[in-house]
Amino acid sequence: MLEKFPVNPPAPEGRVITCVEALREGLRQLMEQDPSIFLIGEDIGVYGGAFGVTAGLVDQFGEERVRDTPISEAALTGACVGSALTGMHPIGEMQFSDFVVLAMEQLVMQAAKIRFMFGGKASVPMVMRLAAGSGTGAAAQHSENLENWFVHVPGLKVVMPSNAYEAKGLLVSAVYDGNPVMFFENKLMYKTSCAVPEELYSIPLGKANVARAGKDLTIVATSIMVQRSLEAARQLAAEGIELEVVDPRTLNPLDDETLVNSVIKTGKLLIVHEAVQTGGFGGEVAARIAASPAFGYLEAPIRRLGGKDMPIPYNRNLEKHAVPQVEDIVEEARKLVRGAY
């Protein structure tokens, strides 16, 4: 199926849309060309989804294919698993990624394991879209970044787009990947814009993107932290520091090669993600680099900049301090380049 779509096409200049628009456009076009695709989730119909991603789609495709569910995360996830098992391509929406805790059994014990357990004879080609992250004042139970929990589960793929262009292309690949794919969308990223091709296209899963080339330090960043790292890179360029920003796009499977080559080139590595640092994805990246040929090229310790090891606070200022901001990335990158560690 994926062969139909151009891979990584150039984005036309001037066609700048938000991430929400890019996702909606992708969902619409996917559904137009494939009746096996349907959407399922809480308040995705007439409400249009808590963040507006599915706005208007129910008018075009009807309530059968843009299916509102009761507040029942386990069952809605199971509805994805069961329908995917029998020929459909469901795209579920977890209104806030936090609520995925209620769907863990269906994802971890069922979706992830069905293919292997049944000798490779069954498949679960589903996508679960999850709205993740802090910065909206929604406090501890509506701000989580839980992606690394799923990185730890063989059988699931984990995708984290970093902008509108990436979101649309990765969504297409996720739908036709043939596996259960966890698709984490950052809430602050939703409103950010960039140029996006109008037609359907794919960005392969498992391929990292060098979002900016540089020679002094490799930053491996995920999701919204790619945008923040690029901003940090712009600021540091004024000081003559050239950061390379690498966006893995897919956390599992991870494109080791691109990461390793970058670190071989720069000799320094900083990993940035919003999720809590302890037990986060940064640890996996650090371990892989340390075990790779890049180890011999390292000129400084590998550093991580993750969210503080704490739940997200409500107060706006505290909330900001709980996760990496551009200033934090600038400071940490500068220290690392200047040999502070």
Add this chain to the structure above:
Amino acid sequence: MIHPSQEYALDPKRAKQVLKELGPETGRKFLETMYTIRAFEEKAEELYGLGKVHGTMHLSIGQEASAVGTSNAVRKGYDYLLNHHRGHGHCIAWGSDIDRMMAEFMGKETGFCRGRGGSMHIADIENNNLGAQGIVAGSLPISVGVGLSIKLRQTDQICLVIFGDGGSNEGAFHESLNMASIWKLPVLFLCENNQYGMSMSVKRSMNIENIADRGASYGIPSRIYDGNDVLAVYDAVKWAADTIRSGKGPVLLEAKTYRWRGHSKSDRQLYRTREELKEWQALDPIPRFAARLVEAGYLKDSDVETIRAGAYQTIENAVAYAEASPEPDVATLMEGIYA
């Protein structure tokens, strides 16, 4: 069609009797608290509009009778309260300090949760108000634990747990009712059926008419009542609390009510009609009760206005307190995570 709220109206004779039992002082207090809740919610909305709060909020305008009738029919501060996201009203009715609530809403250090929890998570632990939940139905399993603790400690407390119609579609609801029932735990499951879980009407989210009917599956007695009539609420909750205290195990209550505002800050309300809203607004619990108090000779019309004005002033004072309160110090960012 009979209005769902009216279908379960309290028998007028019984209403008179309940009002008489309450007496003028308590009646006046109920009215005042309902106004205070309304004023709090309106102010919350205003502050949000002014950009003075960030984050989300869930307003209970139109549901004030449920909060006031409920809290006052249990022993506030002695019994336990587990609240949900639309919980400002219950917190106020429970008697939790309004200044500290407002400070929490505005993210201040003097707030109940030191500005860490916000609108959705106000808790007043000292007074057995065990906090509001951002996870739909998240407090139902906890209520089983609180009920179990009461049983093991052999006190005569009860645990009141508030949730919405939408919450009753979570697995947690069903597991909790069953467990509380087999162990005869002193839990009062109180569903505020405001007809919608976010955009989903109860007509679409379940195949039965009443959430209370789900009690039968678990051998739990239940009752449905007009949630916009504070006397009906009080009467039902009193009955439930007495039943629970007599050792018969949990009770499930269903208040038929309606949320006037959108679900949260960003809701265009395309899923309901203006007519439906108007129909329910005609059953505004506040003037309904005020009229009863006047009719009973407990209050004069001018008293009603005085009470209303006083409630709005209470909220102005709370805002002044919150605005004068300090922001949390960033140096304390990581406090309070572990014991």
